[in-house]
Amino acid sequence: MGNFANKNLTDWHQLVESELKGGSSEDLIWDTPEEISIKPLYTAADLEGLEMSGQMPGFAPFSRGVRATMYANRPWTIRQYAGFATAQESNAFYKRNLAGGQKGLSVAFDLATHRGYDSDHPRVHGDVGKAGVAIDTVEDMKILFDGIPLNNVSVSMTMNGAVLPVLAAFIVAAEEQGCSKELLSGTIQNDILKEFMVRNTYIYPPAPSMRIVADIISYTAVEMPKFNSISISGYHMQEAGANLVQELAFTLANGKEYVSTAVNNGLDVDKFAPRLSFFFCVGMNFFMEVAKLRAARSLWARLMSDFHPKDPRSLMLRTHVQTSGVSITEQDPYNNVIRTAYEAMAAVLGGTQSLHTNALDEAVALPSDFSARIARNTQLILSEETGITKVVDPLGGSYYIESLTASMEQEALKLIKKIDEMGGMTEAVANGMPKLMIEETAARRQARIDRGEEVIVGVNRYKNNDDDMPELLSIDNTAVREAQIQRTETIRKNRNKKEWMSAVDALTRGAENKENLLALSIEAMRQRATVGEVSEALEKVFTRYSATTRSVSGIYGSAYKKDAEFNDIQNKIKSFLNEEGRRPRMLVVKLGQDGHDRGAKIIATAFADIGFDVDIGPLFQTPEEAAREAIENDVHVIGVSSLAAGHNTLVPELINMLQEFNANEILVVCGGVIPPNDYEFLKNAGVAAVFGPGTNIPSAATKVIELIRQRSKAA
Amino acid sequence: METQYSNEDDIYSLDIESLLSGNRRSLARSITLIESSRFDHRDLAENLLSRIMPRTGGAIRIGISGPPGVGKSTFIESFGLYLSNKNLKIAVLTIDPSSKRSGGSILGDKTRMPKLAQLENAFIRSSPAGLTLGGVARRTRETILLCESAGYDVVIVETVGVGQSEYAVADMVDMFVLLVQPGGGDDLQGIKRGVMELADLIIVTKSDGDLKHSAQRTAQDFRSALSFLRNESDDWVPKVIPCSALNSEGIEEAWKIMQLFHSKLNTSGGLARKRGSQASSWMWAEVQETLVGRLRESQSAKKLAQKLESDVINGLVAPGVAARHLLNAFLADD
Numbered sequence A: 001m002g003n004f005a006n007k008n009l010t011d012w013h014q015l016v017e018s019e020l021k022g023g024s025s026e027d028l029i030w031d032t033p034e035e036i037s038i039k040p041l042y043t044a045a046d047l048e049g050l051e052m053s054g055q056m057p058g059f060a061p062f063s064r065g066v067r068a069t070m071y072a073n074r075p076w077t078i079r080q081y082a083g084f085a086t087a088q089e090s091n092a093f094y095k096r097n098l099a100g101g102q103k104g105l106s107v108a109f110d111l112a113t114h115r116g117y118d119s120d121h122p123r124v125h126g127d128v129g130k131a132g133v134a135i136d137t138v139e140d141m142k143i144l145f146d147g148i149p150l151n152n153v154s155v156s157m158t159m160n161g162a163v164l165p166v167l168a169a170f171i172v173a174a175e176e177q178g179c180s181k182e183l184l185s186g187t188i189q190n191d192i193l194k195e196f197m198v199r200n201t202y203i204y205p206p207a208p209s210m211r212i213v214a215d216i217i218s219y220t221a222v223e224m225p226k227f228n229s230i231s232i233s234g235y236h237m238q239e240a241g242a243n244l245v246q247e248l249a250f251t252l253a254n255g256k257e258y259v260s261t262a263v264n265n266g267l268d269v270d271k272f273a274p275r276l277s278f279f280f281c282v283g284m285n286f287f288m289e290v291a292k293l294r295a296a297r298s299l300w301a302r303l304m305s306d307f308h309p310k311d312p313r314s315l316m317l318r319t320h321v322q323t324s325g326v327s328i329t330e331q332d333p334y335n336n337v338i339r340t341a342y343e344a345m346a347a348v349l350g351g352t353q354s355l356h357t358n359a360l361d362e363a364v365a366l367p368s369d370f371s372a373r374i375a376r377n378t379q380l381i382l383s384e385e386t387g388i389t390k391v392v393d394p395l396g397g398s399y400y401i402e403s404l405t406a407s408m409e410q411e412a413l414k415l416i417k418k419i420d421e422m423g424g425m426t427e428a429v430a431n432g433m434p435k436l437m438i439e440e441t442a443a444r445r446q447a448r449i450d451r452g453e454e455v456i457v458g459v460n461r462y463k464n465n466d467d468d469m470p471e472l473l474s475i476d477n478t479a480v481r482e483a484q485i486q487r488t489e490t491i492r493k494n495r496n497k498k499e500w501m502s503a504v505d506a507l508t509r510g511a512e513n514k515e516n517l518l519a520l521s522i523e524a525m526r527q528r529a530t531v532g533e534v535s536e537a538l539e540k541v542f543t544r545y546s547a548t549t550r551s552v553s554g555i556y557g558s559a560y561k562k563d564a565e566f567n568d569i570q571n572k573i574k575s576f577l578n579e580e581g582r583r584p585r586m587l588v589v590k591l592g593q594d595g596h597d598r599g600a601k602i603i604a605t606a607f608a609d610i611g612f613d614v615d616i617g618p619l620f621q622t623p624e625e626a627a628r629e630a631i632e633n634d635v636h637v638i639g640v641s642s643l644a645a646g647h648n649t650l651v652p653e654l655i656n657m658l659q660e661f662n663a664n665e666i667l668v669v670c671g672g673v674i675p676p677n678d679y680e681f682l683k684n685a686g687v688a689a690v691f692g693p694g695t696n697i698p699s700a701a702t703k704v705i706e707l708i709r710q711r712s713k714a715a
Numbered sequence B: 001m002e003t004q005y006s007n008e009d010d011i012y013s014l015d016i017e018s019l020l021s022g023n024r025r026s027l028a029r030s031i032t033l034i035e036s037s038r039f040d041h042r043d044l045a046e047n048l049l050s051r052i053m054p055r056t057g058g059a060i061r062i063g064i065s066g067p068p069g070v071g072k073s074t075f076i077e078s079f080g081l082y083l084s085n086k087n088l089k090i091a092v093l094t095i096d097p098s099s100k101r102s103g104g105s106i107l108g109d110k111t112r113m114p115k116l117a118q119l120e121n122a123f124i125r126s127s128p129a130g131l132t133l134g135g136v137a138r139r140t141r142e143t144i145l146l147c148e149s150a151g152y153d154v155v156i157v158e159t160v161g162v163g164q165s166e167y168a169v170a171d172m173v174d175m176f177v178l179l180v181q182p183g184g185g186d187d188l189q190g191i192k193r194g195v196m197e198l199a200d201l202i203i204v205t206k207s208d209g210d211l212k213h214s215a216q217r218t219a220q221d222f223r224s225a226l227s228f229l230r231n232e233s234d235d236w237v238p239k240v241i242p243c244s245a246l247n248s249e250g251i252e253e254a255w256k257i258m259q260l261f262h263s264k265l266n267t268s269g270g271l272a273r274k275r276g277s278q279a280s281s282w283m284w285a286e287v288q289e290t291l292v293g294r295l296r297e298s299q300s301a302k303k304l305a306q307k308l309e310s311d312v313i314n315g316l317v318a319p320g321v322a323a324r325h326l327l328n329a330f331l332a333d334d
């Protein structure tokens, strides 16, 4: 047996210098987007002074996990987020998934429902059933859960804006199915602050929205003991571009804000805090994601201590995780299975309670049966074949992980303090600071990707020229919309007018006073009011919120200082300016209820940095409104950014409107999530170019300039 | 595919009838022409302006300024809706001189008026700021004329109150309205004395909810501050009112004050004098700019200028002497 001498850090540094032929370990430091410097080696020295020693899973502050046994006793819940088209179709999909080994349900609603519009509302006719399931009344909700025993299957619902009518419909549907509300288990997202920051399905202004959150927390605290009243979500922040420290800090700061709101409303913290749940994203930065989840738990426990709970469960951060959709690429789509598997593993090593894994085709469509099966199996294999479940917190004690956990906690706490100084998250959100910080981070990342500094296999490196995309799910929204309208019409006709009217009026009055709005919504939905009617009854008092758009500038361009190719495009724009008498001017629009604004904002800021004059349209425009804005500002081109599948309906309408206004020399280009099969259709409708996921922005800008020139030559 | 325009230059040989009849598209295209930096476009633009001149002058021209976030866009939206209900046509021109730039700009995000934007009676245009404030001012002035010729009754020019932009705007409108925040009345929010002197009306925004009281107090503070500023012999004594665009309170009063202002100055002849003097200073500004522009472009002057500039830098020639020398040479050449 060999006998090896003990070596220390000094020895290692020496060896490093010789391996690097004169360099030092400093050269190997990785500065992450979080501005955390990761060293090439961690040792026991890095753990000195950290409070980790002696910590046990199941005990506060829970960095090693919220339960003593974690997956050794029971694995995480496989909970796949899904919903599309009509309630019937989604119901059938859910049943197939449950049969295939999924454990809990997670409902994705369509954007009309999210924004509190019925399927027959004129502002939503491109959105019905497209990016989730359309729900107008209790009858739809009953169909959605037909044959699914709600006292057994836990249901998570991503609903924030129209949370009152939708949660109410769920409660009434369960009741009419024979399951009383005390028995319902699951989660309602009900996290409105992050809607104003990144998800964009708000309806009312912040103050009344916060009141709705509080009403739901108080109602469920008494009436629905097994139901999580809120899911405080960082997931959407990371998907919108936040780095991991921002995601962590803003999420916990939001959590703090909800707890204060409820406590200020007179609720005992132990009555609701154990029913708060969290939701994070896990992306490709493997170890940092593990550390983030561990840090989230211990930081939350510390923050909650300030509210002096007596029940230790009030200190506990339980979370759901979804792997990162942004890491999913259209190019070389089978790579996505691999990415998702790594992300799933990080989520599990981080100790999540439930998990959604993305499907390989999600950069261009909702999952098909095939891609959903692979996504589910990714978890089943991890859970049942790898043995990863057998040991609690297997990375605990790792020099790197423990040290990184501590750094994440420290950095996040700094940002939380900053928000406290601003007067809390409601203030910070109103002021727009978190949104702007996230957009800045997103712009920086886009520049790194476009410059090839951050590798994405199949997109900016190791490209595969014949990407074979499996067959995609496609939804006929006209059919869905017509079916919805018909069913809802029948319900409107057959309900008891008097009871219905008085329940809806009671809601408006309740909004003026201080009555619990969930209780009143349940009554209204029971009387067969629609999601749209309930939302409108409240809107009369609360008004509908329209956000002020703020945008970053200079961040994208500064990454390109002294870049020859970039200068080249800027010169093209200079000669354009000389020849045309003005810069190329583009209006970036979002049509319909699609609230994905990350791509639109990045395009706007990057094109402006390149030298375009860029108008940014507001969210939720109709084709007619967009056409008018384009005309009044006399832009050369409208760039539609479409992610929620409304393009085939809305873009041809936009082009028609331009023609009607006699403005057909205004070009229309399209970007975003456009399935390959739709390119032809859009081009035939008059779209000059389509720029899908993975688009390199400087090349897109060059192309747009060319198109404008061609158009003005042809004109 | 396009039938209307047969070649590049024809894009700008606009159908004047269509502009005068209030066609949205024609107005928008005319503004583009006015804003164009191309020389030949300038000729076309001047031709257009001469032809519409008889149809201009009919609007009430209002400038609105104030610090970022004070509530300009919200006020204009609410005000515009009110005017539209009275069957008035309203044009809103927004310029953002804060983005003096060498590159492109982001437009429209600070001037969002979603409801107004949908009305048949409204027209909203945001313009990128050029490199010089003078440039912005020239184009905006001419754009006001275009809007008038297209039949707009009220033309509002919105600008963020930074730099010297208030002066430029005040010099092209009939009435200059300054928006201020409630609170912080003590130091009058660090508003430059000069800017306050420009104001014909000060509106304290956000006079609702928790801020209502503070808005009223702020209005009082401004009233007393103003009483030291203006002399009573003027045609108009500036007014201060609180207003809530959110609850549409104070909107009607603002309009009444503007009408009063207009009729008072109309009868006194003050309005004609004001527009007259604006026009003449505009003419001189044009002379100055064009002269300098031509001089900078002239090849022969350029060489001389370079030499003189370096002489001035090196202290060989006095700047005044060099300037006169350059001008004389340029004028003789021309």
Ligand code: B12
Binding pocket: A108, A109, A110, A111, A130, A131, A132, A133, A158, A198, A199, A200, A201, A235, A236, A237, A239, A240, A324, A325, A326, A327, A328, A329, A361, A362, A363, A364, A365, A366, A367, A446, A588, A593, A594, A595, A596, A597, A598, A599, A600, A602, A603, A638, A639, A640, A641, A642, A643, A644, A645, A669, A670, A671, A672, A673, A691, A692, A693, A694, A695, A696, A697, A700
């Ligand atoms: C990020 C994201 C979100 C974030 C959005 C954050 C935000 N503020 O934008 C969050 C998590 C909030 C979110 C929510 C939802 N999402 Co989402 N989301 C995505 C995701 C993962 C990435 C999109 C993205 O931002 N990519 C990064 C940006 C930079 O890329 P990009 O937008 O594609 O833009 C690039 C190009 O397309 C092009 N481009 C785009 N626009 C333009 C315009 C012009 C003029 C030009 C030249 C170029 C151009 O250039 C850009 C640079 O390369 C996609 C899946 C995917 N991988 O694409 C799903 C996806 C778009 N989402 C989807 C859905 C269904 C939703 C929800 C509706 C779910 C629900 N039912 O509740 C919600 C509701 C959101 C809402 N309000 O509309 C579906 C849409 C399905 C469909 N189209 O059929 C997708 C495709 C995922 C999926 N398969 O399920 N989402």
Ligand SMILES: Nc1nc2c(ncn2[C@@H]2O[C@H](COP(=O)(O)OP(=O)(O)OP(=O)(O)O)[C@@H](O)[C@H]2O)c(=O)[nH]1
Binding pocket: A548, B066, B067, B068, B069, B070, B071, B072, B073, B074, B075, B110, B111, B160, B205, B206, B207, B208, B209, B243, B244, B245, B246, B247
């Ligand atoms: N309570 C209240 N808030 C208002 C009122 N008017 C504007 N606000 C709010 O003040 C903020 C700024 O309003 P804007 O109209 O965008 O202000 P602005 O002066 O145009 O801002 P910039 O264009 O960015 O300079 C928004 O959040 C508005 O909702 C009002 O009358 N009452």
Ligand SMILES: [Mg+2]
Binding pocket: B072, B073, B074, B110, B111, B112
């Ligand atoms: Mg504004």
